[in-house]
Structure formats: structure tokens, C-alpha cells
Amino acid sequence: MVDQRVGARWWADPLLSWSRDEGDHGDDSREAERHVFAGVRLILLGVTAVLQVSLGFGALLTYPHHPAARVTFAVFVSVTLLCAVWVVRRQPPPRAVVVGGVVAVMAASALATAVLPAYAIFGPAHWSWGQVGWSLLLLLLDRVPALLAAQAAHVVLGVGQWLLAGTPDRADIGNAGVVVLSATSLQLGALVMTRFMLRNASQAVEVAAERERAATRAALAEQWEQDLRAGFAGQLGATLPLLADLADGVLDPRADETRRRCALAATQLRRLFAENDDVPDPLVHEVTACVHVAERRGVAVSLAVSGAPVPVPTDVRRQLTGPLAEALSAARERARVSLLRTGGEVRVAVVSDAEVEVGTATGPVEVESGTYGRHTRMEARWRTN
Numbered sequence: 001m002v003d004q005r006v007g008a009r010w011w012a013d014p015l016l017s018w019s020r021d022e023g024d025h026g027d028d029s030r031e032a033e034r035h036v037f038a039g040v041r042l043i044l045l046g047v048t049a050v051l052q053v054s055l056g057f058g059a060l061l062t063y064p065h066h067p068a069a070r071v072t073f074a075v076f077v078s079v080t081l082l083c084a085v086w087v088v089r090r091q092p093p094p095r096a097v098v099v100g101g102v103v104a105v106m107a108a109s110a111l112a113t114a115v116l117p118a119y120a121i122f123g124p125a126h127w128s129w130g131q132v133g134w135s136l137l138l139l140l141l142d143r144v145p146a147l148l149a150a151q152a153a154h155v156v157l158g159v160g161q162w163l164l165a166g167t168p169d170r171a172d173i174g175n176a177g178v179v180v181l182s183a184t185s186l187q188l189g190a191l192v193m194t195r196f197m198l199r200n201a202s203q204a205v206e207v208a209a210e211r212e213r214a215a216t217r218a219a220l221a222e223q224w225e226q227d228l229r230a231g232f233a234g235q236l237g238a239t240l241p242l243l244a245d246l247a248d249g250v251l252d253p254r255a256d257e258t259r260r261r262c263a264l265a266a267t268q269l270r271r272l273f274a275e276n277d278d279v280p281d282p283l284v285h286e287v288t289a290c291v292h293v294a295e296r297r298g299v300a301v302s303l304a305v306s307g308a309p310v311p312v313p314t315d316v317r318r319q320l321t322g323p324l325a326e327a328l329s330a331a332r333e334r335a336r337v338s339l340l341r342t343g344g345e346v347r348v349a350v351v352s353d354a355e356v357e358v359g360t361a362t363g364p365v366e367v368e369s370g371t372y373g374r375h376t377r378m379e380a381r382w383r384t385n
Helices: 022-062 067-087 095-112 130-142 146-164 172-248 256-275 282-296 316-329
Strands: 300-306 333-342 343-352 365-372 375-383
Touching: 022 067, 022 130, 022 172, 067 130, 067 282, 095 130, 095 146, 095 256, 130 172, 146 172, 172 343, 256 282, 256 316, 282 300, 282 316, 282 333, 316 333, 316 365, 316 375
Parallel strands: 300 333
Antiparallel strands: 333 343, 343 375, 365 375
């Protein structure tokens, strides 16, 4: 009679419990985002430098300006050069540089606008109007809310200074609208393109991660199948010669030794099938599988299990249940199996009414056996520590 039996789900897929660390995907996304920002900043650095030289410096030379305008131009150039120290190394500027640069260019733009006459504020002499937006993009590319707020503040401040300087007519208003729209649309377009590139980079990372997960799943499935075939081949290596001898008439199916070998092969195969089941307690499940084969032959087997489950490696379970399969395959009428688990060791013992020599072994699993009259006692012991 069996005291404890464990249900099994046949041929459980070991990949069901596999999962990939999502932190890797997050790291890849952040790395892609960093590369996009670094590349766009390099482009913005070049655009800002070219515009400052061609438009800003050219306007200072072409039109009369207050001496303060040259100071404000120096501020713009200094902020650009300071940002270049980090941008050329493909690193974002530090927070202190960003905050200081935004304040500096906004203040310099307000001063450059204040020293211009009202009629020139939205004319070609107003070199600082278009320069501010590109400098803000360079500083706040990865801080979109702050960038939009700074751009809005710049527009409001510039239009306010223009309105306070005099009363514009309809032509002046139309001209101012064209200047404001053309400058801000180009800069906002650059921001939109940057967000588009970030989205494409994120999608590329997701596709690459999914392909990597698929490749890993395929590799794991292939490895699992190879291991399964190797395990079956190892067990069938002893079974196939037996079947060949039976088919060729070399062995007599009525002989006791032939029946014992067939019973042993059946027990080993059943234990191998049980090894691949997804169960909470694999050792008990494999021991129970061996017991079931003996019971089907008409052997009365009692199984006693004591102790809490402990993790037992697959190769150790094979060594623990191997002698058990031999002893049960030779049993005639009765057998008693016990499984004892303590904090320091795991023992599998069997007493059967069979005269069979299981043998002794030392190593990770110690096997001891002895014959007492018409009974054989076998014990396999594995020390967990």
C-alpha cells in the first residue's frame, strides 16, 4: 500500500518559468536615448555656432549697435563654448551649466532688445532674437517642459519689450508675426524631429530585445530537447539490447532473469519519465513511479515518507533511485520502501523479498546493501551539507 502519491503534469515545458530581466531592456533604452541626445546636441552645437558667426557677428558689423550689444554677443558665444566642453565628449551639460546658461542667454537677449530702437526690434539688426531659441535647444534638449517654458518666456518678453517701446502699426505687427513664427517653428521642428528619433530608437531597442528573447527561448528549447534525448538515450542504451535479444530469441521470456531485466528496464524508463514531470516534490514523485511499476507486477509495496522536502539535484536523484529500481525489479511479493529527509541528509531505503546483490558505492551518494536470508536490504544516503 502506498502512503503518499504525488500527481504530475506530463512533459512540462521548462520554458514556462523562464523570464528575462527587464532591467536589461531599460538599460538598452536609456543607452539608445543617450546616443540620440548626444548626436542631436552635436548638430545643434554646429548650427548655433554657425548662426552666431554668420548672423550675429554679421549684424553687429553691418548695423550700428549700442556697446552693450557686443557684451551680450560675448555672453552667447561663451555659453556655446562652455556647452561644447561636454557636447563634443557626447555628454550632457551639468545641471549648473544648464541653469546658468539659460539665465545668461535670456538676460543677454533682453538686454540686446532693450538697447535697440522700436523699429529695429524685429528687423535684421535684431540678431539675438533667433539666437536665443537655438541656445535654449542646446541647453534644454532633454528637458522638454523646461524648454517650452523658456521659449514661451522668451517670446512673451520680446513681444512685451517691443510693445512697450512704441505703438506698432499693422505692417509692423505683420512683420513681427512673421519673424516670431519663422524662428520658433524652425526650433520647434528640431525638437519634434528629436522626439521622433527617440521614438524610433526606442522601437528599435524593443525589436532587438524581442529578437534576443526569441533566440534565447529557441536556444533553451533546443538545449532542453538535447538533454531530454541524451537522458533517454542513456536509459535506452540498456533497454535496446534487451529488446533485440528477446526479438532474436536469445533470451527466454519465461526465465526469471529475463523477467527481472525487463522489470528493471520498465522501472528505469518510468523513473526517467517522472524525472521530467513538473511537481512540487520531484524525489517523492520519482520514488513513487518506481513503486507503481512494482505494484503493476503484483508486488505489495508500502511506502513511508518522512521529513520536509529538500532540493535534490537531478543527478543525485538518479543515484538515489537507481538502486531502488534494481531492488524493486527483483522483488517477488513484498517490499517496503522508506524515504527519510532531515536537515543534514536524505535516505532512500528498501527491504524486499529478493536475493539480489545491489552492491555498494561511495561518493556524493553512499549505497549500502546486504542480504538477510531471502530478503535484501538496500539504503542510499546523500548528505546535503
